[in-house]
Amino acid sequence: MKAAAALIVLALGLAACETASTDAGTADYDALKRATADCTAQGGKLVLKEEGDPQRIDAYVCKRS
Numbered sequence: 001m002k003a004a005a006a007l008i009v010l011a012l013g014l015a016a017c018e019t020a021s022t023d024a025g026t027a028d029y030d031a032l033k034r035a036t037a038d039c040t041a042q043g044g045k046l047v048l049k050e051e052g053d054p055q056r057i058d059a060y061v062c063k064r065s
Contacts, residue, residue: 027057035060
């Protein structure tokens with residue numbers, strides 16, 4: 001019984017890791033909020049690169065004011 005429970009927990013953990021990695025690079029609300037805060041702390045402004053895909057976080061750059 002304990003072995004079955006351990007296998008279920010392990011399977012759920014691996015499934016969570018797989019789903020988390022599929023969103024890597026997505027410019028969702030949280031990623032943009034973190035990037036904006038980091039950029040502001042450096043004295044810049046987060047802007048979308050020319051011809052950048054607004055749905056990808058790597059399409060944004062921190063420009064110094």
